[in-house]
Amino acid sequence: MTPDISERVLEDAIEASLLNSRYHKRTPEQYDRSLCLLSQDLLDFVLATQPKPWKQLTQHHGAAVREQFLRRVAAEIERRGTLDVLRQGVKDSGCKFRLAYFQPASGLNEETRRLHGANLFSVVRQLRYSTRNENSLDLVLFLNGIPLFTAELKNPLSGQNVEDAIHQYKATRDPREPLFSYGRCLGHFAVDSELVYVASQLAKEKTRFLPFNQGRFGGAGNPPVPPTRSGYATAYLWEQIWAPSSVLDLVRQFIHEVEEEDDKGRKTGKRFLIFPRYQQLDAVRRLVADARSRGPGQRYLIQHSAGSGKSFTIAWLAHQLSTLHNASDERVFDSIVVITDRRILDRQLQSTIRQFEQTLGVVETIDTTSRQLKDALESGKTIIVTTLQKFPVIAQQIGELPGKRFAVIVDEAHSSQSGESTKSLKAVLSAPSLAAAESEEETATSLEEELEGTILAEMEKRGQQPNMSTFAFTATPKPKTLELFGVRRPDGTFAPFHLYSMRQAIEEGFILDVLANYTTYQAFWRLLKKVEDDPRYDKRKAEYLLKSFVELHPHAIGEKVRICVEHFAANTQDQIDRLAKAMVVTRSRLHAVRYKLAINRYLAEHGYPFKALVAFSGTVQDGGKSYTESGMNGIPEAQTASTFEQAEVRFLIVANKFQTGFDQPLLHTMYVDKKLGGVGAVQTLSRLNRTHPKKTGTLVVDFANDADTIKKAFEPYYEATLLSEATDPNILYEIETRLSAFPVYTPADINAFAQVFFSPKGTQDGIYQVLLPLVDRFEALGVDERHEFRGQLTDYVRLYAFLAQVLPFSDADLEKLYQFARYLRRLLPADQPELPREVQQNIDMESYRIQETSSGGIPLERGNGALKPVGTKGGHTAAPEELETLSRIVAELNERFGLNLGTEHRLTLSQMMDRLADDVALDAAARVNTRENVRLTFDQKVENVIQDIVDSNFDLYKRITDDAAFGETVKNCIRSGGVTARGEHRPC
Numbered sequence: 003m004t005p006d007i008s009e010r011v012l013e014d015a016i017e018a019s020l021l022n023s024r025y026h027k028r029t030p031e032q033y034d035r036s037l038c039l040l041s042q043d044l045l046d047f048v049l050a051t052q053p054k055p056w057k058q059l060t061q062h063h064g065a066a067v068r069e070q071f072l073r074r075v076a077a078e079i080e081r082r083g084t085l086d087v088l089r090q091g092v093k094d095s096g097c098k099f100r101l102a103y104f105q106p107a108s109g110l111n112e113e114t115r116r117l118h119g120a121n122l123f124s125v126v127r128q129l130r131y132s133t134r135n136e137n138s139l140d141l142v143l144f145l146n147g148i149p150l151f152t153a154e155l156k157n158p159l160s161g162q163n164v165e166d167a168i169h170q171y172k173a174t175r176d177p178r179e180p181l182f183s184y185g186r187c188l189g190h191f192a193v194d195s196e197l198v199y200v201a202s203q204l205a206k207e208k209t210r211f212l213p214f215n216q217g218r219f220g221g222a223g224n225p226p227v228p229p230t231r232s233g234y235a236t237a238y239l240w241e242q243i244w245a246p247s248s249v250l251d252l253v254r255q256f257i258h259e260v261e262e263e264d265d266k267g268r269k270t271g272k273r274f275l276i277f278p279r280y281q282q283l284d285a286v287r288r289l290v291a292d293a294r295s296r297g298p299g300q301r302y303l304i305q306h307s308a309g310s311g312k313s314f315t316i317a318w319l320a321h322q323l324s325t326l327h328n329a330s331d332e333r334v335f336d337s338i339v340v341i342t343d344r345r346i347l348d349r350q351l352q353s354t355i356r357q358f359e360q361t362l363g364v365v366e367t368i369d370t371t372s373r374q375l376k377d378a379l380e381s382g383k384t385i386i387v388t389t390l391q392k393f394p395v396i397a398q399q400i401g402e403l404p405g406k407r408f409a410v411i412v413d414e415a416h417s418s419q420s421g422e423s424t425k426s427l428k429a430v431l432s433a434p435s436l437a438a439a440e441s442e443e444e445t446a447t448s449l450e451e452e453l454e455g456t457i458l459a460e461m462e463k464r465g466q467q468p469n470m471s472t473f474a475f476t477a478t479p480k481p482k483t484l485e486l487f488g489v490r491r492p493d494g495t496f497a498p499f500h501l502y503s504m505r506q507a508i509e510e511g512f513i514l515d516v517l518a519n520y521t522t523y524q525a526f527w528r529l530l531k532k533v534e535d536d537p538r539y540d541k542r543k544a545e546y547l548l549k550s551f552v553e554l555h556p557h558a559i560g561e562k563v564r565i566c567v568e569h570f571a572a573n574t575q576d577q578i579d580r581l582a583k584a585m586v587v588t589r590s591r592l593h594a595v596r597y598k599l600a601i602n603r604y605l606a607e608h609g610y611p612f613k614a615l616v617a618f619s620g621t622v623q624d625g626g627k628s629y630t631e632s633g634m635n636g637i638p639e640a641q642t643a644s645t646f647e648q649a650e651v652r653f654l655i656v657a658n659k660f661q662t663g664f665d666q667p668l669l670h671t672m673y674v675d676k677k678l679g680g681v682g683a684v685q686t687l688s689r690l691n692r693t694h695p696k697k698t699g700t701l702v703v704d705f706a707n708d709a710d711t712i713k714k715a716f717e718p719y720y721e722a723t724l725l726s727e728a729t730d731p732n733i734l735y736e737i738e739t740r741l742s743a744f745p746v747y748t749p750a751d752i753n754a755f756a757q758v759f760f761s762p763k764g765t766q767d768g769i770y771q772v773l774l775p776l777v778d779r780f781e782a783l784g785v786d787e788r789h790e791f792r793g794q795l796t797d798y799v800r801l802y803a804f805l806a807q808v809l810p811f812s813d814a815d816l817e818k819l820y821q822f823a824r825y826l827r828r829l830l831p832a833d834q835p836e837l838p839r840e841v842q843q844n845i846d847m848e849s850y851r852i853q854e855t856s857s858g859g860i861p862l863e864r865g866n867g868a869l870k871p872v873g874t875k876g877g878h879t880a881a882p883e884e885l886e887t888l889s890r891i892v893a894e895l896n897e898r899f900g901l902n903l904g905t906e907h908r909l910t911l912s913q914m915m916d917r918l919a920d921d922v923a924l925d926a927a928a929r930v931n932t933r934e935n936v937r938l939t940f941d942q943k944v945e946n947v948i949q950d951i952v953d954s955n956f957d958l959y960k961r962i963t964d965d966a967a968f969g970e971t972v973k974n975c976i977r978s979g980g981v982t983a984r985g986e987h988r989p990c
Contacts (some may be wrong), residue, residue: 009157012195013140015233016155016240016933017125018186020143024246025123028144033126037076038180041068043122044075044147046098051120055097060164062095070094075101075148080759083185087276088253101146104254105247107325111955122146123246131181137174144242149181150249153191164199168211177204189277190256195234196224202257202275213510214239214280217502222509243283255322256283271847281306281502282315288500289473290322293334298407299468303487304475305498307506308688309513313476316340316411319473323409324384335409335471335823340387342413412474412661477504477688478681478719503721505862513691515715517860522709523565524855525558553589553675554596561852563600566673569703570652571610574671578696583646586655587686589676589706594630594657597675597801601653617642617660661686667694674704683707701742709856712746720862731805734816735814737798741819744791746779747826755825756818769825777829792830799823875882910955914947 021027026043034041045068048056056067063070074094079087088102124144130136141153154167171190175182181206182190192199192211199211214236215224224235242248262272278286285304293300306312326334415934471928475488479498488496507513553559566586574582586601588594598616605612615635622629632639646654654660654669662685672690690700704712742749751772758768780788802820921943951959962969 009140009155009160009162012155012193012234012816013127014155016141016153017127019237019240020123020125020244025125025143027258028124029231030126030128030138031131033129033142034072035131036180038079038131038149038186039072039076039126040144040711042147043124043144044101047101047120047122047146051103051117052099055099059094059097062097071099079148079186080180080183083259083824084150084188085185085253085257085259088145088148088919088940091969101148102180102250102253104250107176108113108327109331121246121250124248132179141443143249143452143703145249145253151189151191152181152187153193156192156194158194158196162194163627164194165194167194168199168209171201171204171211172207172209175204178208184273185259185275188253188275191239193236193239195236198224198236198239200277202277206339212279214243215510216280216284217506220503221505235519249942251287252278252283256286256318275471276314278314278318279311281500281506282311282318282874285315285500285502286318286322289319290326293409293471294326294328297328297334298409298471300471301487302471302473302500303479303483303489303498304473304500305477305479306475306500306502307477307504307513308691309507309693310477310502311512312413316413316475317563320385320409320411325410334407336407337383338385338409338411340411340413342387342389408470410470412472414476477683480681489691504716505720512693513688514693514697514700515859516687516690516700516702517712518863519699519858520704520709520712521702521857522707522855523852525852554592556596556600559593559596559600560604562673562675563597563604565852566653566703567601567604567608567610567612569701570612570671571671573701575612575652577670577698578668578694581649581668581696583652583654583666583668584671584673585660585669586653586673587661587676587678588655588657590624591620591657592624593675594618594655595622595624597655598634601655611650613648613650614655615642615646615651617657618657619659654789661689664689665692667692667697669699670697671703673707674702677706678715679707679711680715681719683712684719687712687716704851713860713862716860717862734798734802734805737794737801738816738819740794741791741798744783744787746783746791747776747822751776752818752822755822759821759825773826773829776826777831780830788936792827792832795823795827795830799827910951910958914951916941917947941973948973 017027027039028043032040032042048071051550059071060067071094075087075092075473078092082090089098091098093099099388103114103121106114122145124147125140126144128138128140131142131143139152141148143151143153148231154170156162156164156167171192177183184203188202190201190204191214192201198214200214201209202213203209213222215222218225224238227235227237228235241859243252256278258276259273260276262270262274285306289302289304292302297605304315306315320338320340323335324338328334432676433981454975474483479488484496484498487499489499504513508515562975570584574584576582582647586597588597594616595618598614601614604610605614616631618631620630630639631642635645637645642654643664643666645651645661647668661682666689666852669690669692672687678686688701690702755769755772758764758772780791783791799820802816918940948959948962962972
């Protein structure tokens with residue numbers, strides 16, 4: 003007998019599972035199509051839970067009470083939506099009725115338990131929903147007679163899958179039907195045996211179904227069913243998500259109606275329902291459950307990719323932690339502090355948290371003065387939203403705090419969370435008052451014992467606090483972040499508590515793959531020595547200056563600007579309904595200034611209708627002029643981001659600004675002229691990954707990095723990011739030993755410093771008296787020794803600031819050395835290596851050209867990416883000078899970055915290009931043909947002139963034809979015309 007492969011089998015399995023978990027089976031005939039209710043379920047629930055109001059209502063309506071009440075509920079659902087009716091109930095003729103009983107945050111008494119258990123969950127199969135036809139839905143779930151979720155089921159074995167279910171909703175489910183009107187049902191599910199998608203409202207072809215899947219091996223989808231059990235990969239939907247307790251939790255705490263805001267925070271009047279994605283729901287529930295069972299004093303790392311809906315996840319988490327009670331019915335946290343690492347508070351984060359607020363006054367946003375934050379803490383605000391930078395400012399101002407248990411949610415957990423910047427925050431939150439945090443150990447019986455106690459107290463401020471849990475969100479965790487906040491696994495590696503990978507976000511369509519269209523270029527250039535004599539310079543320093551000279555040369559920047567603008571005009575300007583924008587990432591503020599001037603000139607000279615903005619900090623001096631961001635843009639600096647949204651503004655030139663935390667869906671293309679690596683490369687290029695309904699891809703043109711460098715930067719963050727092992731705290735002892743070998747300080751000096759620093763009677767003068775003699779000893783060292791000592795001192799300070807939070811032991815000597823090293827380092831004079839800047843006056847650029855070196859996608863390897871633990875840089879000895887003549891330095895650079903052709907070869911190439919320049923047919927073809935056709939004609943002409951040099955320069959001909967790479971380089975050089983920086987027509 004052939005197995006039944008119809009979707010009915012899947013429907014049977016779902017129904018059987020639901021009936022085993024408190025659901026009741028109802029027939030399509032029991033559904034009132036005009037009221038959109040299971041009328042008897044609703045009446046049964048009200049009669050069972052609220053007999054007194056029902057009796058009063060009966061006295062008012064008499065025999066018509068049932069019909070009147072049902073019509074009243076249906077009308078309120080139509081007016082206010084199901085979500086509000088279930089949460090707030092309805093009133094009828096002075097009687098108030100609850101339409102659902104949710105589990106309260108604190109304990110259940112017997113009456114509450116009875117009411118909560120009286121909720122009626124029902125399932126109807128093949129529900130005929132319309133009064134105009136007999137169309138049916140595969141499944142509809144009800145709570146107390148009110149429809150919550152609809153589902154269309156498909157079985158791939160029968161030839162249809164989840165995409166067919168989505169099409170069915172879009173094509174045949176009319177949003178004008180009462181059941182499908184906005185706010186009536188809270189979710190519409192498209193389901194097959196492998197995948198789940200959900201939409202919160204139907205709008206025909208505009209309906210947006212989002213994946214609601216767990217993830218499969220780091221990517222999209224769901225884990226396969228293990229061979230040891232039967233069932234479906236999507237069983238989690240009906241076994242967990244549709245379970246009665248989960249449904250009530252979704253309605254009470256997750257599904258939300260929000261009103262859209264414009265870029266200035268003003269309400270637009272457009273409302274929409276938010277249904278959590280699977281990873282948001284799973285993350286919040288797991289975090290809340292762990293915090294409930296373990297209490298304060300924990301650390302959590304949530305690695306959620308860009309595009310994961312992080313603002314909503316943080317908002318749900320903040321509100322649920324604010325009402326969280328443990329098994330003993332005690333509140334777990336007194337205040338929730340939400341911190342963003344950005345100087346200007348994220349408007350989206352503020353707005354999201356506020357819109358989720360169901361009780362007025364729960365949320366306090368601090369985005370202006372530190373006094374606001376102080377007042378909010380002192381008055382016991384439940385949820386406080388602020389920036390990290392506020393805490394150090396007000397650390398000395400805070401008096402008595404009303405609460406002692408805190409949940410701190412950090413938006414983007416960067417390295418600033420792992421060092422001194424959070425010390426003040428921890429000191430404030432770990433003590434009932436500032437005075438208590440700074441007091442000496444009362445039990446100490448001697449000065450030395452008092453000193454030890456105070457030092458250990460300082461260490462505890464940096465360490466894990468029992469009254470504070472930290473929830474750190476990031477898409478790109480660094481090694482320090484993983485070790486501080488990650489979960490240590492049995493094999494010694496550290497992993498995030500919850501993961502939503504970049505790969506899964508890309509495959510599910512929440513972000514775009516920024517490596518899918520990646521083009522790299524390499525610059526080739528030759529320098530010319532202008533002076534007759536041949537001075538000698540330190541080779542390393544001179545090479546740095548000469549390469550910098552090339553990259554800042556007007557011709558070099560002009561060539562890159564030409565490529566950028568023409569590439570934009572040809573490939574980008576028509577994207578995203580002709581609204582696409584580009585970012586130019588430069589390597590310095592001076593580069594940004596020169597790029598801005600060059601792009602403005604090029605746009606004007608060639609009549610392009612685009613505008614460009616620039617973004618950099620401070621003031622840049624160049625050519626006797628001063629440049630600022632606001633001055634070059636003609637607008638206040640604070641308006642750069644909003645002005646970039648204007649249709650005619652297509653380019654944003656940046657130098658270390660807008661490379662992280664900048665979300666602009668219209669950003670389509672990036673031109674990179676800056677060395678990138680590690681997490682910085684991921685964060686910079688990820689500015690392109692935001693989706694837009696009309697955005698189908700992204701483009702990157704990179705002048706400074708090769709494909710392998712970018713690949714290595716992205717792979718650790720593509721799926722799960724792990725830390726291979728913990729940082730070895732004994733490294734501190736190794737550095738301590740190396741430092742003590744220098745004749746700069748003695749143990750007595752450290753103790754003398756500690757006596758002053760840790761004493762409440764210590765003074766600034768006292769610190770100077772201890773440290774200034776040590777500065778003299780430092781200056782008496784040789785150059786190499788000074789360089790090494792300073793490097794080791796820096797290593798110790800940075801490593802200890804991190805390790806003090808994860809140290810498995812307490813050592814007061816390490817803390818004393820840490821504070822001593824911090825202040826000594828500030829007083830040590832810095833070695834300023836003198837660069838022979840006159841070398842730039844002695845050379846000129848003979849030629850410059852840029853050649854494409856790779857194009858296409860950069861594939862990433864699947865699997866967990868491992869980061870190495872925090873360590874030190876080892877030796878810090880300054881590199882010895884290697885003196886070399888200017889002519890030799892120039893020759894070596896030309897060999898590496900030019901074609902290195904002899905004089906006779908250059909003459910031949912010049913003659914070849916002259917022939918092409920004088921070719922009348924080629925000139926005519928350029929006037930009447932497309933660029934592609936001209937290129938074909940030109941390439942044929944190039945091949946012809948190459949053949950013609952067989953007799954005159956066979957050596958060059960053989961090199962071109964035998965060495966493919968060299969031949970292509972020469973052809974590109976001929977195509978480009980070989981124009982030099984001074985405008986002369988010379989070969990490369």
